[in-house]
Amino acid sequence: MKARHALVIGIGVGAIGILAFGAIAGGGAVLELAGKVAGVTRSGAGSPSPEPAESPAPASAAPSLASPTPTPAPTPSANNPGPRTGAAMVYDPENHGLILFGGATALPQPDGTNLAHAYDDTWLWNGQSWRRLEVAGPSTRSGAMAAYDSVRHEIVLFGGGGVDEAGNGSLLNDTWVWDGTEWHLRQPLHNPEPRFRAAMAFDQARGVAVMIGGEGAKGKVYTATTWTWDGADWTAHNASTTPTARTFAGMAYSASTREAVLYGGTWAGRQLSDTWLWDGSNWRRGPAGPAAGWTLLTYDDALNAVVGYIYTPSATSSARLITWDGKTWSNRTSATIPSPRAQASLGYDAVNSRVVLYGGSYIEPVPYAETWIWNHANWSLWEQPSGA
Numbered sequence: 001m002k003a004r005h006a007l008v009i010g011i012g013v014g015a016i017g018i019l020a021f022g023a024i025a026g027g028g029a030v031l032e033l034a035g036k037v038a039g040v041t042r043s044g045a046g047s048p049s050p051e052p053a054e055s056p057a058p059a060s061a062a063p064s065l066a067s068p069t070p071t072p073a074p075t076p077s078a079n080n081p082g083p084r085t086g087a088a089m090v091y092d093p094e095n096h097g098l099i100l101f102g103g104a105t106a107l108p109q110p111d112g113t114n115l116a117h118a119y120d121d122t123w124l125w126n127g128q129s130w131r132r133l134e135v136a137g138p139s140t141r142s143g144a145m146a147a148y149d150s151v152r153h154e155i156v157l158f159g160g161g162g163v164d165e166a167g168n169g170s171l172l173n174d175t176w177v178w179d180g181t182e183w184h185l186r187q188p189l190h191n192p193e194p195r196f197r198a199a200m201a202f203d204q205a206r207g208v209a210v211m212i213g214g215e216g217a218k219g220k221v222y223t224a225t226t227w228t229w230d231g232a233d234w235t236a237h238n239a240s241t242t243p244t245a246r247t248f249a250g251m252a253y254s255a256s257t258r259e260a261v262l263y264g265g266t267w268a269g270r271q272l273s274d275t276w277l278w279d280g281s282n283w284r285r286g287p288a289g290p291a292a293g294w295t296l297l298t299y300d301d302a303l304n305a306v307v308g309y310i311y312t313p314s315a316t317s318s319a320r321l322i323t324w325d326g327k328t329w330s331n332r333t334s335a336t337i338p339s340p341r342a343q344a345s346l347g348y349d350a351v352n353s354r355v356v357l358y359g360g361s362y363i364e365p366v367p368y369a370e371t372w373i374w375n376h377a378n379w380s381l382w383e384q385p386s387g388a
Contacts, residue, residue, distance in 0.1 A: 079384055080130050081123045084359045085367040086142030086196075089345035090155050093148070094180030097126040098347045098356055099155060101178075104142035106365040114365040118142050118162045122183070125371070127352040129385075137183030138176045143196030143343070145214070151207040152231045154179045158211065161196040171195060171217055175229070188233040195222060199251035199265070201297075203228070205258040206280045208235075212262065213246045221245040221267060226278070241283050243276045248343075250295030256304045257326040261286075263308060264295035271312055275329070289329040291320035296346035302353040303376060307332075309357060311342050317362070321374070336379040338372045349373075 076082035087103030100123040107115040118140040122133045138144070144160030155178040161171045171194035175186040198214025208228040215221055223245030226237040243249075249265030249272070260278040264271070271293040275286035293312035300307045306324040311317065317340040321332045338344075344360025355374040361367040371382040 076119075076121070076132070078132060080369060080371075081121070081132075081358070083367040083369040084119060084142075085343040085361040086144075086160075087119075087345045087359060088144045088146035088157055088160075089347045089356075089358060090146045090148050091347050091350055092124075092155060092178070092180060093150075093350070094153065095124055095126075096351050097124050098349060099124060099178060100345060100358060101138065101146070101157065102141045102144060102160065103345075103359065103367075105367055108365060122178075125349070125356060125358075127349050127354070130371070135182060137178070138174070138185075139172075141172060141196075144172075145196075145198050145200035145211055147200045147202040147209045149177070149202055149209060149229075149231060150204055152177075156202075156209050156229055156231075158192070158200065158229070159195050159198070159214075175234070186232075188229075190234045190236070192225075192227045192234055192236075193222065197247040198222070199246075199249040199262055201251040201253045201260045203260050203278065203280065204253055204255065207231075210251070210260050210278055212243065212251070213249055213265065215247045221247050226283070237281070239282045241285075243274070243283060244272075246272060248294035250297030250308055250346075252297035252299045252306045254299060254306050254324065254326060255301070261297065261306050261324055263289060263297060263306075263324075264291075264293060264310060266294060275324070287328060289322055289324075290331045291318075291322055294342055296344060296357070298346050298348045298355060300348050300353075300355060300376075301350055307346075307348070307355050307374075309338075309344065309346050311340050311344075311360075313340075313342070334378055338370070338379060338381075341368060344368070 081100055083105045084103035087100050089098055089100040092099045102119050104116060104118045107117055109115055120140040122135055122137060124131050124133055141160030141162040144157055146155055146157040148155050157176045159172045163169060173191045173194040175188055177184050177186060193216055195214035195216045198211050200209060200211040202209045208230050211227045213222055224242050226239055228235050243262060244267060246265035246267045249262055251260055251262045253260050262276040264273055273289045273292035275289060276283045277286050291310040293310050296309045298307055308322045310320045319337055319340040321337055323330050323332050338357055341360030341362050345358045347356050349356050357372040359368050372379050373382055
């Protein structure tokens with residue numbers, strides 16, 4: 001395993017410290033992280049890839065330049081993906097569990113700096129435990145978009161950000177599919193612009209994955225164009241009505257209404273709580289929801305509802321759980337909800353009828369390594385069996 005390093009700028013972001021791929025500038029990766037940042041690494045022997053993390057608002061502190069510091073790459077436990085943020089997580093019927101790929105973490109250094117590190121590993125959650133799958137696949141990345149294609153029986157994964165072989169920060173626009181056993185790189189004729197932190201879901205009624213928004217180079221936030229993936233190529237749709245530009249939004253397909261549901265996110269410093277519904281050719285606005293901010297969505301078959309975990313960054317950050325029944329949003333927040341965190345991973349375990357949340361990051365540079373499970377009433381923290 002060979003680590004790659006890139007020169008970065010350390011920026012204090014105040015209330016939240018998460019790995020953030022901020023821009024491409026001067027050939028280097030610009031990353032935002034609480035405290036000082038020493039560098040960024042990439043793990044694995046796969047193809048080159050970028051590494052990201054997140055930050056809710058532009059930094060106010062003056063940046064300080066630090067030199068890359070070589071450090072041993074972190075090795076997750078054989079039974080747990082370890083601390084990470086920005087991983088893609090999608091339910092895979094072929095494996096009867098949730099597939100988690102990639103993400104990023106931070107390595108505190110003796111001099112007080114934090115070395116950002118991205119992953120290229122694949123994990124399976126079977127409802128009882130985690131298991132690392134020893135497979136080659138996409139390069140290291142965080143903030144990629146993914147959805148399960150129920151027509152072709154594969155997970156489609158697009159883009160993300162990380163570090164290339166030369167140590168330069170870059171955003172990706174490659175398309176990969178997971179067939180339940182292996183990852184395969186696709187070579188479509190058309191590709192969306194490189195990005196990460198976009199929203200994606202699979203539209204079962206029309207047999208295509210839908211993607212919108214996200215962040216590109218130099219902080220550009222995409223709007224207007226909706227992209228669909230049909231298993232062979234990407235198609236751009238310029239709908240007559242479209243949501244405003246946004247990043248950190250959530251999207252899930254509602255089987256009960258046969259529409260993709262887009263919710264929340266952030267844009268220009270504003271936290272959003274708006275709802276948009278995609279009918280295959282156009283977007284229409286739905287009712288606003290009860291919480292604004294960075295959104296994770298999944299569809300819960302047992303509830304026949306879209307479930308959302310909403311993180312609202314502020315001086316007193318909060319987390320909310322909401323559900324969409326096709327007409328209205330309901331606040332399902334309970335006292336047991338996981339603490340506020342950004343860029344966690346959310347998915348629905350169809351075998352056990354449970355919503356699962358993994359990782360994410362908040363004040364400390366090192367992300368969480370927690371698996372939370374929602375049983376439609378309360379959340380519980382999964383405990384790894386002793387001796388495992």
